Amino acid sequence: MSVGITAAPAIRVANVAKHYGHRTVLDDISLELAPGKRLGLIGPAAAGKSVLLKLICGLEQPTSGDISLLGTSVIGKRESELGEVRKRVGMLFQNYALFDFLTVAGNVSFPLEQRGGLESSIIAERVATRLRAVGLAGSEDKLTGELSGGMKKRVGIARATVADAELVIYDEPTAGLDPVTTQKIYDLLAADQQRTGATVLAVSSDVAALAQFVDEIAFLYRGTILYRGPAATIADAPDPLVRQFVRGELEGPLDEPGTYRPGSAAEGQRGVEDVR
């Protein structure tokens, strides 16, 4: 199935499948994201969202299919060959992936130091600005072990965005944050994106907040992209499964695991084909 936008995509995922042993996590996924666009990815727990993000970054290899990132294929490449394209990408991990051998400031400055070419005073200034933006001014010298989950998340966001990457991937950017901080973070991410023109791919369980940040939302269900459409109208998506998920309703096809299959005889093709 092919769902998406055409012309010079920043992300191109073509017929990708990922199996772990006999377990299929992703099944024939195709997805394109044009430069400068913001796409949200939603879906139930264990739908394969984080795996898809790791495949896109080349952190894992798919079982089959092809993935290009900013025009570079990430399939079958060595770590050293992926270095150049990864320098153009910022990523926030679901579990932060902060380096516990560094302080907060050390974590945020790390991408800039490793890329080189900037004086230490400029790096320090950019780190201070970024930490102020995520509400962590004064925490520069703390070790990551001293931080709460929400603070770690904000350090992760600061690290992912400090280098003004061309493509930024957020895995649950506001999980564990209170509603006010969530709104502040999304405002910050939106302002950053407008300033840099970066392409954004964000996974979030907070669909309402995500829908205000991204242009489009794709729904991943049982390893397949079941729906992709405008973020503003996601709550009124034609697919009942998407509607149920977004509205958080207890009754519906999501409540009956094993009975609903996209494209099955019972449900017809409405899941995917209607929204193309």
Place this chain on the structure above:
Amino acid sequence: MFGEPIASVGAGARRVAQEVGGILVMTGQVLRALVPTKPFRDWIDTRELWKNLYKMGNKSVPIIVLTAFFAGGLMTLQTGPFVKKLGATSLAGWGAGYAVLREIGPILIGLMFSGRVGSNNTAELATMTVTEQLDGLRALAIDPVRFLIVPRVLAMIIMLVALTVIGDLVALLGASIVGRYMLQIDWPTMYYSFVDNLKPYDFLHGVYKSFAFGGAIAVASCYFGVTVRGGAVGVGRAVNASVVASAVSIMLLDFFITYLSA
């Protein structure tokens, strides 16, 4: 009837083959990363190297000194009564020194190093792996082998060799002190027993071994750290596997190095 045991043995052999293969692949990656293709500062992360040299070396000195002192003393205690009985006290130092420099020193220090530094290294890398810190490095275009593994491997080899040299000297001192105060063998007798009978090669033989042991401990501890699966339980299993693999490697390497240099 025999199907299940045979299948079990086969599965075990396959697991061992997978681990050995993985360790060899990591050895290859480390050796490739050690080929100098850039200026030293870009080639090896010197900050990580110094940090690991301090952490793995300096902080191991007290335990190594303690182990080596008593190992040397034990050798004198074991051989002393016989050399005294035979009237061959001039060989007391040689007996203790030969055993310590060629075998007991490198093996004991290697095992202590594996227990203290190797297991710590595995736990640290395994925790970094399960908390996605290695993926975080890769996402930032940093090769974990070059940034994390190579400095640790170099630091472990350098420091185990250095600790073995220190341990050898302390063990000879321990042998002399035990000889003097417990067996009444005077200082000059022990001193000349060392100097007249021990050859530089006896000392170098132990140093070669410690070099090989350091490499084996380093690669095994890094391999089990970065291939961990399954959270905290997995970290525990990885540390266990690393210590066992290091101990087995030390014994195998010791046998083959001794055999080949005999």
